[in-house]
Amino acid sequence: MSLDWIYYAISWILLRWHTLWDFIGVPEGRFLGSNWSWVLAIVFLVVTVRVILFPVFVKQIKSQRAMQALQPKVKELQEKHKGDRETLQKEMMELYKTEKANPLMGCLPMFLQIPVFLGLFHVLRRLNPDNQGKTLYGWTVEQFESATHASLFTAPLAGKFGSTAEELTALQANGTTVKIIAGILVLIMMSTTYLTSRQMILKTGWAEDPQQKMIQRLMLYGIPLSLLVSGALFPIGVIIYWVTNNLFTLGQQQWVLRKFPPPPMAKKPGSAPARPSGPPVKKPAGGAAPKSPVQPGRSGGLFGKKPQPEPQTPVVDTKALAPKPGAKPVNPKKGARPASKPKG
Secondary structure: OOOHHHHHHHHHHHHHHHHHHHHHOOOOOOEOOEOHHHHHHHHHHHHHHHHHOHHHHHHHHHHHHHHHHOHHHHHHHHHHOOOOHHHHHHHHHHHHHHHOOOHHHHHHHHHHHHHHHHHHHHHHHOOOOOOOOOOHHHOOHHHHHHHHOOEEOOEEOOOOOOOOHHHHHHOOOOHHHHHHHHHHHHHHHHHHHHHHHHHHHHHHOOOOOHHHHHHHHHHHHHHHHHHHHHHHHOOHHHHHHHHHHHHHHHHHHHHHHHHOOOOHHHOOOOOOOOOOOOOOOOOOHHHOOOOOOOOOHHHOHHHOOOOOOOOOOOHHHHHOOOOOOOOOOOOOOHHHOHHHOOOO
16 A cells, blocks of 8 residues: 555645745844754644544543543452463353443554654655755755755754764764754653653553553553664754654643543542541450540551550649649738638
């Protein structure tokens, strides 16, 4: 199957944004070693794609909510068919079908962005002064030449961490500069990829379904680690796209999760109201009520020390208020003297 339609679509959006920034007045030449009109064109390519995929993102959130609501039933099936994995998978698939929930819906936005990523990768990889097909995918020779020499902090957008000496020579780039800029961007790409997955899992919780939990772990740890190797093959322009996409996702998820928070049951399905996490308090013999239903915070029980008894009201304080026998009263009241000599 030919992917030319993707390359044409990506090129069209990229060139339209570049033309817009050029029209607004963003300088075509370098500023701080960067051609910002092309950098911004890549950034707003992300914005365009995310706006188009926003309805899919909303469906992803709704599907995740449905999966969370099913967690108590999933847990019941796991207890019921413990040790029978085949029956368990069959029952869970039937449950998802009945409740119209899709465990793979959480990955759909990412899957839909793969063609965009591949299209941009292909388009930027072609940015080589020696390339003869400069007008392919709707480009003009002038646009192609401009993009070929575009850079971010003097590192060409078409350059990559693993660029060969011949590729760097053709791009008229310094190998050390390209590796430094590309390496920093790869680390940012890994970090933001991890944070996007972590943000969603912290808000929605880990799934009870083993299949769904495996997908969550893959997205949280597997994908960021894989970028450490594959990132060396990505052109700098593609890494800019990825980092921008992650930052956009972080903001979008934060907004959606605040506007549509997860249901309380998604955090602790089927659980009773919150209770202390420590061992249960034993009821005293004879049915007597405990002295204090809440343990004082300074008892030290959390760190394994023996709890100190609660301070009792000192008895000596009350006795000290009474005058000692034979002692002269202090500040005697005026009405006290006549009381010792009653009138006849």
